[in-house]
Amino acid sequence: MAWRRHPWWYQNRSTIVGLGVLFAALVGAYVYSPQMTEAVLASTLRQSIPLVLGALCGLLGERSGVINIGIEGQMLLAAFVAFLMNVYTANLFLAVLSGIAVGALLGLLLAFLAVTLKVDQIIAGTIINIFAFGLTGYYYQVGLQTKGKLTPIAIPLLSELPLVGRVLFENPPITYATLLLIFIVHFVLFYTPWGLRTRAVGEHPRAADTLGINVYLVRYVNVVVGGMLAGLAGAFLTLEAVGTFERLMTNGRGFVALAVMIFGRWNPISAWGAAMLFGFATALQTQLQFMEIIHIPHQFIGMLPYGLTIAVLAGLRGRTRPPAAVGRPYEKE
Amino acid sequence: MRKWMILLTVLALALGLAACEKATPTPTEAPAMTEEAPKATEAPAMTEEAPKATEEPTEAAEEGEMPDCASPDVLCVGLVTDVGEIDDKSFNQSAWEGVLKAKEELGAYVDYIETKDPKDYEANIRLFAENGFDVIVTVGFALGEATQTMAKEFPEVYFIGVDQFQAWAVDDDTGNDLPNVAGLIFHEDRAGFLAGALAGMITKTNKIAGVLGTDLVPPVKAFGTGYINGAKYVNENVEAKVIYHPGGLDVAFTDPEWGAATARQLIDQGYDVIFGAGGKTGNGALIEVAEAAKAGKEVYCIGVDTDQWYTVPEARPCLVTSAMKLITPGVFDLIKMAKEGNFPAGNYYGGVGLAPFHDFEDAIPQEVKDKLEEIRKGLEAGEIPTGWPIEE
Numbered sequence: 001m002a003w004r005r006h007p008w009w010y011q012n013r014s015t016i017v018g019l020g021v022l023f024a025a026l027v028g029a030y031v032y033s034p035q036m037t038e039a040v041l042a043s044t045l046r047q048s049i050p051l052v053l054g055a056l057c058g059l060l061g062e063r064s065g066v067i068n069i070g071i072e073g074q075m076l077l078a079a080f081v082a083f084l085m086n087v088y089t090a091n092l093f094l095a096v097l098s099g100i101a102v103g104a105l106l107g108l109l110l111a112f113l114a115v116t117l118k119v120d121q122i123i124a125g126t127i128i129n130i131f132a133f134g135l136t137g138y139y140y141q142v143g144l145q146t147k148g149k150l151t152p153i154a155i156p157l158l159s160e161l162p163l164v165g166r167v168l169f170e171n172p173p174i175t176y177a178t179l180l181l182i183f184i185v186h187f188v189l190f191y192t193p194w195g196l197r198t199r200a201v202g203e204h205p206r207a208a209d210t211l212g213i214n215v216y217l218v219r220y221v222n223v224v225v226g227g228m229l230a231g232l233a234g235a236f237l238t239l240e241a242v243g244t245f246e247r248l249m250t251n252g253r254g255f256v257a258l259a260v261m262i263f264g265r266w267n268p269i270s271a272w273g274a275a276m277l278f279g280f281a282t283a284l285q286t287q288l289q290f291m292e293i294i295h296i297p298h299q300f301i302g303m304l305p306y307g308l309t310i311a312v313l314a315g316l317r318g319r320t321r322p323p324a325a326v327g328r329p330y331e332k333e
Numbered sequence: 334m335r336k337w338m339i340l341l342t343v344l345a346l347a348l349g350l351a352a353c354e355k356a357t358p359t360p361t362e363a364p365a366m367t368e369e370a371p372k373a374t375e376a377p378a379m380t381e382e383a384p385k386a387t388e389e390p391t392e393a394a395e396e397g398e399m400p401d402c403a404s405p406d407v408l409c410v411g412l413v414t415d416v417g418e419i420d421d422k423s424f425n426q427s428a429w430e431g432v433l434k435a436k437e438e439l440g441a442y443v444d445y446i447e448t449k450d451p452k453d454y455e456a457n458i459r460l461f462a463e464n465g466f467d468v469i470v471t472v473g474f475a476l477g478e479a480t481q482t483m484a485k486e487f488p489e490v491y492f493i494g495v496d497q498f499q500a501w502a503v504d505d506d507t508g509n510d511l512p513n514v515a516g517l518i519f520h521e522d523r524a525g526f527l528a529g530a531l532a533g534m535i536t537k538t539n540k541i542a543g544v545l546g547t548d549l550v551p552p553v554k555a556f557g558t559g560y561i562n563g564a565k566y567v568n569e570n571v572e573a574k575v576i577y578h579p580g581g582l583d584v585a586f587t588d589p590e591w592g593a594a595t596a597r598q599l600i601d602q603g604y605d606v607i608f609g610a611g612g613k614t615g616n617g618a619l620i621e622v623a624e625a626a627k628a629g630k631e632v633y634c635i636g637v638d639t640d641q642w643y644t645v646p647e648a649r650p651c652l653v654t655s656a657m658k659l660i661t662p663g664v665f666d667l668i669k670m671a672k673e674g675n676f677p678a679g680n681y682y683g684g685v686g687l688a689p690f691h692d693f694e695d696a697i698p699q700e701v702k703d704k705l706e707e708i709r710k711g712l713e714a715g716e717i718p719t720g721w722p723i724e725e
Contacts (some may be wrong), residue, residue, distance in 0.1 A: 039597075039601035039602045042597070042598070042601060047590075048596050050590075083378050145646055146647065152629070238340075241591075241593055241594070243621075243624065244616050244647055249590065251584050251587060251588045282579075283593070283595070286576050286595050289579075292575050298577065298579045301579065302580065
């Protein structure tokens with residue numbers, strides 16, 4: 001019997017069923033209480049933004065073969081510089097750009113250490129974290145006041161939609177940018193020659209090199225672009241979410257982003273789903289604590305996403321495999 | 334070649350950091366404690382006769398130079414922070430201000446150590462004790478155990494544990510109370526109760542909430558419980574809820590984005606007074622409410638511990654008041670008592686109260702203010718139950 005290709009909807013049946021159930025649940029919740037559903041969804045999206053940006057950063061690096069454990073540090077230093085830029089220039093656009101630039105610079109440092117110097121990549125990332133923790137902790141002065149933060153922009157008509165309108169179409173700019181970036185990164189990674197080269201370099205750099213792909217260049221570019229995304233996440237925290245800087249304010253989000261990346265199996269859109277799940281768990285635990293419906297310790301709900309990540313890693317959802325050449329420096333012959 | 338480049342990169346980073354060190358002035362004029370500091374060879378027995386000699390501020394205390402702390406004539410006060418900074422806009426800062434007041438009014442020589450890692454609590458306290466400091470202030474619930482251990486080891490030093498329950502500080506050998514430890518604690522439930530009463534009176538939607546640090550810390554839970562009961566005391570129709578950070582002690586107080594997102598989730602559901610209590614996490618909530626207020630929503634926020642009008646100026650558009658633990662006078666009073674030789678061992682209750690209303694002075698009706706004053710008196714006299722401790 002000849003192998004027959006199934007139609008796309010059959011191949012993706014579990015995803016489609018899952019999304020259908022999810023949508024039905026949302027509509028049900030919306031009918032029950034529009035205000036609560038919108039509040040929880042908005043909170044979910046908001047909390048997923050830094051996670052998905054961090055995951056995209058990690059994913060670009062690992063797809064090209066470089067582990068980035070320094071996302072936390074990249075976010076934190078970018079958040080800090082974006083904050084300072086906001087304080088001293090009062091120009092939000094410039095502040096966002098400076099955050100991205102800092103992320104790119106730290107990405108460049110990581111690439112230099114990991115690709116050119118072939119330092120152990122875990123150590124290289126850890127250096128970045130320690131560097132960022134120390135620098136921001138030392139230089140931060142209490143009393144600096146920000147000059148405003150990014151405010152939501154409502155998209156006409158779309159924001160009037162029930163259920164998703166206010167959640168998806170009345171957001172500040174970095175949130176919109178992130179939603180676009182997820183699809184852009186996905187497209188570039190899977191539908192362009194550059195993406196093919198990136199994946200080839202991450203799976204089998206020797207073969208890619210034989211075919212004339214510049215392994216070092218591909219890794220450099222991916223790690224630097226990843227750094228820019230982590231920088232954007234940092235800018236999100238200070239300019240859009242909190243509106244000010246605090247020491248260690250990333251609070252482990254850079255590391256959770258790595259879990260999100262693995263949960264999303266190194267795929268941007270799946271990673272977004274994973275980030276939404278993590279965000280939802282946080283919003284849900286707030287809501288449950290609040291409504292006093294179930295009396296289970298709130299720490300328990302808080303650990304739900306981590307438990308799921310372990311389950312995924314343990315092979316519950318099929319085989320999860322990182323890019324083959326991840327973490328291994330490439331030595332030209 | 335490669336080795337050289339690694340070396341160069343590391344050197345460049347190190348140089349960068351070294352440059353930072355030079356560029357910024359040190360936070361206080363207090364000198365770093367080096368070998369030059371006089372070693373405490375003999376314990377400075379702080380007995381009744383000591384205070385007379387210390388009435389005049391010594392010259393050394395005026396200057397940044399470290400005086401001979403081992404000498405009974407010199408009052409040296411050291412402060413060890415919890416993990417966090419001396420300028421944390423909250424606990425550490427308030428306690429340090431109390432110590433600074435002792436410098437001004439009692440002529441004490443003062444210095445502080447910022448703790449970077451919970452493992453260092455004892456080491457940091459020991460550093461002061463071994464340098465002959467007379468009074469050591471340790472800030473925060475988490476330092477309670479280290480403070481006790483050190484108090485046993487250095488019986489000649491007075492220890493003030495801010496926010497530490499020290500009633501059970503007992504000497505293992507003799508079974509007696511430790512006479513040199515005082516825990517400066519507060520009726521957080523009363524402060525929370527006052528905040529809740531105000532919230533219950535100014536809410537328009539009859540829905541008020543609190544965004545708090547972790548309930549693993551009893552004082553935080555006391556704030557929350559008092560807040561809910563205070564609101565219900567003045568307004569039986571009010572719906573009052575509090576949310577605790579789900580993380581552990583390591584993250585619960587340093588997560589402003591969680592506080593902000595949670596506050597937003599509450600505002601979106603019609604809660605119009607938000608009590609932010611939990612270090613930077615609470616501050617995040619306050620700033621988020623202020624954003625909503627700036628965008629035209631009629632929402633208010635209430636700060637905690639210190640008058641957050643000064644410590645979180647970003648929150649001013651919504652900040653009606655703060656539920657204050659009067660840490661600064663409490664620390665000062667205890668230092669003074671240590672100096673005068675009537676140090677109270679065990680727990681010592683400092684005062685609580687609401688901070689000034691600032692911009693909202695005119696917006697709050699006189700009858701609300703009168704009612705708050707009446708409740709404050711009732712609480713102080715112990716006539717109004719706050720519902721804390723929670724009876725299981």
